[in-house]
Amino acid sequence: MQPFVKQTGLVAPMDRVNVDTDQMVPKQFLKLQTREGYGRVLFYDWRYLPGEKPNPEFPLNFPRYRGASVLLARANFGCGSSREHAPWAILDYGFRSIIAPSYADIFYNNCFKNGILPVQLSDVQVDDLFKRAEKQEGYRLTVDLENQLVTDDAGLRIPFEIDAFRKKCLLKGLDDIGLTLEHEPDISAYEKSNPKSAPMYDPVDVKIAQPQT
Amino acid sequence: MPPQTLYEKIWNAHIVREVPGQPSLIYIDRHLIHEGTSPQAFAGLKAAGRKVRRPDLTFAVMDHSVSTKNRELPILDADARGQFEALERNCKETGVRLFDMHSKNQGIVHIIGPELGITQPGQTLVCGDSHTSTHGAMGALAFGIGTSEIEHVLATQCLSQAKSKTGLVRFNGARPKGITSKDFILALIGKIGIAGGTGHVFEYAGDAVRALSMEARMTMCNMTIEGGARAGMVAPDQTTFAYLEGKPFVPRGKEFQDAVARWKALASDPGAKYDVVLDIDAAKLAPQVTWGTNPGMVTDVTSRVPDPNSFADPVDRKAAESALVYMNLKPGTPITDISVDRVFIGSCTNSRIEDLRAAAHVIEGKHIAKNIKQALAVPGSRVVKAQAEKEGLDKIFRDAGFEWRDAGCSMCIGMNDDVLPSGERSASTSNRNFEGRQGKGSRTHLVSPMMAAAAAIEGHFVDIRKWDVNGAE
Numbered sequence: 001m002q003p004f005v006k007q008t009g010l011v012a013p014m015d016r017v018n019v020d021t022d023q024m025v026p027k028q029f030l031k032l033q034t035r036e037g038y039g040r041v042l043f044y045d046w047r048y049l050p051g052e053k054p055n056p057e058f059p060l061n062f063p064r065y066r067g068a069s070v071l072l073a074r075a076n077f078g079c080g081s082s083r084e085h086a087p088w089a090i091l092d093y094g095f096r097s098i099i100a101p102s103y104a105d106i107f108y109n110n111c112f113k114n115g116i117l118p119v120q121l122s123d124v125q126v127d128d129l130f131k132r133a134e135k136q137e138g139y140r141l142t143v144d145l146e147n148q149l150v151t152d153d154a155g156l157r158i159p160f161e162i163d164a165f166r167k168k169c170l171l172k173g174l175d176d177i178g179l180t181l182e183h184e185p186d187i188s189a190y191e192k193s194n195p196k197s198a199p200m201y202d203p204v205d206v207k208i209a210q211p212q213t
Numbered sequence: 214m215p216p217q218t219l220y221e222k223i224w225n226a227h228i229v230r231e232v233p234g235q236p237s238l239i240y241i242d243r244h245l246i247h248e249g250t251s252p253q254a255f256a257g258l259k260a261a262g263r264k265v266r267r268p269d270l271t272f273a274v275m276d277h278s279v280s281t282k283n284r285e286l287p288i289l290d291a292d293a294r295g296q297f298e299a300l301e302r303n304c305k306e307t308g309v310r311l312f313d314m315h316s317k318n319q320g321i322v323h324i325i326g327p328e329l330g331i332t333q334p335g336q337t338l339v340c341g342d343s344h345t346s347t348h349g350a351m352g353a354l355a356f357g358i359g360t361s362e363i364e365h366v367l368a369t370q371c372l373s374q375a376k377s378k379t380g381l382v383r384f385n386g387a388r389p390k391g392i393t394s395k396d397f398i399l400a401l402i403g404k405i406g407i408a409g410g411t412g413h414v415f416e417y418a419g420d421a422v423r424a425l426s427m428e429a430r431m432t433m434c435n436m437t438i439e440g441g442a443r444a445g446m447v448a449p450d451q452t453t454f455a456y457l458e459g460k461p462f463v464p465r466g467k468e469f470q471d472a473v474a475r476w477k478a479l480a481s482d483p484g485a486k487y488d489v490v491l492d493i494d495a496a497k498l499a500p501q502v503t504w505g506t507n508p509g510m511v512t513d514v515t516s517r518v519p520d521p522n523s524f525a526d527p528v529d530r531k532a533a534e535s536a537l538v539y540m541n542l543k544p545g546t547p548i549t550d551i552s553v554d555r556v557f558i559g560s561c562t563n564s565r566i567e568d569l570r571a572a573a574h575v576i577e578g579k580h581i582a583k584n585i586k587q588a589l590a591v592p593g594s595r596v597v598k599a600q601a602e603k604e605g606l607d608k609i610f611r612d613a614g615f616e617w618r619d620a621g622c623s624m625c626i627g628m629n630d631d632v633l634p635s636g637e638r639s640a641s642t643s644n645r646n647f648e649g650r651q652g653k654g655s656r657t658h659l660v661s662p663m664m665a666a667a668a669a670i671e672g673h674f675v676d677i678r679k680w681d682v683n684g685a686e
Contacts, residue, residue: 031292033252076408082343084359113361202461205317
């Protein structure tokens with residue numbers, strides 16, 4: 001996973017509460033088998049008119065937000081489906097961090113697995129950032145994970161909170177699975193003292209009938 | 214030891230490793246996978262040279278993209294076919310049991326887990342699907358995960374998790390006729406909002422919940438995620454044990470009696486503390502109908518489409534305004550004046566045998582209204598389908614003008630051949646009314662199976678309490 005340490009980038013505002021992951025990546029794109037290439041379809045139904053013509057009224061299509069890498073969003077961002085295609089699309093589009101007052105749990109978790117930093121600030125602070133981003137063309141923010149700070153060129157300094165363990169993993173781009181596998185003896189010990197199996201007492205019509213153990 | 218909640222008991226029993234200031238490593242008892250969110254996880258596993266640690270605890274099924282029309286026909290959608298082939302290949306290579314689209318036990322992942330007894334009380338269960346919360350009805354801790362976490366569970370049979378906050382939601386009093394657990398959960402989400410449960414695990418209790426069947430409890434737990442809480446649970450009781458006995462993966466004989474003794478101890482201790490407690494008077498609930506573009510935008514069937522100006526919070530006002538534009542509804546319109554184009558009875562929320570029986574009772578001897586372009590009855594699994602056919606429900610649906618389908622996710626997600634066309638309005642027993650959920654530009658109203666069935670007959674929403682529903686439950 002790509003580490004996240006510090007990033008400076010153009011801010012794009014997404015001024016809407018409860019943006020669900022169905023909007024980020026609509027269902028017709030969930031049949032692909034890759035983790036890449038979803039940037040093109042991010043916010044598909046809002047972003048494009050019929051024939052995939054960019055919708056000129058959708059903020060991400062405004063020339064002033066082209067190349068944005070900090071996504072400014074509203075409350076409960078990422079609610080709904082657990083599809084990880086949503087953060088994949090956000091990353092592939094070019095965003096490395098999101099700033100919002102709150103996130104849905106599964107989406108929030110999925111961001112960290114993909115090197116995206118979801119910063120949580122208060123409603124008032126986010127509101128203020130929306131005003132700044134809309135007022136000043138080319139408004140940029142620096143998101144500094146190491147020091148837990150959001151700053152701009154005009155001297156704005158907003159500290160943010162983040163779970164220490166998540167911070168460490170993101171800073172180093174740690175491989176979660178590798179980390180867990182370091183605790184293999186603990187897992188084996190647990191399995192030994194809590195034997196779990198799924199014996200079948202009645203035949204069912206299953207395709208792979210003899211699971212390997 | 215201080216009194217513990219059901220959640221805390223399951224949590225504590227699954228800690229593999231605990232370090233202060235870090236998430237805990239939690240053992241996962243059952244892992245369910247489907248074609249939609251698993252291919253990338255298997256690919257990642259392979260790329261890293263890792264194995265599936267416990268194929269015997271992993272179960273795969275095809276549900277999201279399967280056709281519910283005729284499965285014997287070639288699959289024309291190349292992307293969907295690719296997903297099916299990938300799942301089959303991955304299961305074959307790793308020894309994971311697969312219920313493929315031709316299996317007699319195939320169905321929506323959250324229908325077949327409980328139906329086969331794969332889900333049991335006291336377990337931890339995960340699946341790459343947000344509606345995994347369904348399985349909490351068995352008294353399990355069950356929640357949806359992303360694809361990276363699927364890969365993590367495949368490789369380690371564990372998940373790194375921070376402990377959630379807990380909420381106790383009590384539905385008190387007697388459930389009125391015509392009111393279902395779908396109305397319970399919609400009313401709850403309407404009250405707390407779609408982010409109201411974020412960071413929490415909900416436990417449902419109260420006499421109205423105790424009186425619910427297992428299937429009705431599953432409907433409630435299923436939609437818990439729509440209120441932001443990742444998991445919903447009901448303490449196992451006699452209803453749970455009776456449901457489980459004799460299911461294919463449930464122990465038999467003395468082993469079953471021993472299991473029941475263990476399961477009985479799972480109920481929250483008297484005096485256990487929750488972060489939030491909420492009481493709802495079930496006896497006062499009316500049938501619920503959503504009017505907007507998320508499940509929290511919901512009201513009583515006797516009510517009207519709200520005026521955005523009636524919302525005090527400017528954020529809510531703006532959201533309601535844009536929802537009404539999308540839904541093409543005028544403030545003040547009585548809910549019962551809203552006519553629908555299509556009716557969908559199905560999804561992991563409401564496609565179990567009791568749902569189909571209730572809907573069939575409502576439509577028996579009647580016919581869908583002239584303005585209904587399509588009415589779908591989609592059983593949640595092939596076992597449900599077979600049972601329904603044994604009871605003659607398929608005939609009731611067909612005679613009333615419904616299409617009787619094979620098992621799958623169907624029009625809930627529109628990843629298959631069932632899509633709600635742009636601009637059309639549905640009465641749907643599914644779980645999400647997000648913009649474009651059932652098809653681009655589609656307009657969804659979430660309701661219970663009886664309410665959907667009645668809307669099909671009348672062509673618009675009706676108050677099901679005015680109908681004879683005595684035999685429907």
